[in-house]
Amino acid sequence: MKSQRRSILKKMMASLAGVAGLGVAAQAKSETTPSTKETFSPHTEPGQEVPLFSGSVKHGGFVFVAGKGAHFEGDIKAHTDHVLNELEKELKKAGSSMDKVVKVNVYLADLNDYTAMNEVYRGRFGNNPPVRTTVATYGGVPGDSLVEIDCIASV
DSSP states (O other), X not given: OHHHHHHHHHHXXXXXXXXXXXXXXXXXXXXXXXXXXXXXXXXXXXTOSSOSEEEEEEETTEEEEEEEEOOSSOOHHHHHXXXXXXXXXXXXXXXXXXXXXXXXXXXXXXXXXXXXHHHHHTTTTOSSOOEEEEXXXXXXXXXXXXXXXXXXXXX
């Protein structure tokens, strides 16, 4: 009788934890997923001892890649190609790839570049592209880039 109550209580607690987003499967996953984050390509400004941000962070089975820009003279196609190449390098450093990207944010300095950016972007993430948000920025993209792109990928 006591063990039966204990079993029922365990099931109820597991059920309640599942409703709260902490189900047995999630708990098992967290036990196999490292709880510490791993950073790649830290970015420091001149005179700084502590990095301002990381190029990417690997945590919980995902890679979060910081926005990449193109800081040279060129058109939107050249900038987009450069930025996508930089994203790919960062993903590889973290043990992922372009076809594992699940979310992309694209920031354009000028919304009129949308079509040309898409010409270069199309196909770079494989046959099953990630979800994407594209916005035009007020005041431009930092560093005079015509485009900045960040992403989230699975490992």
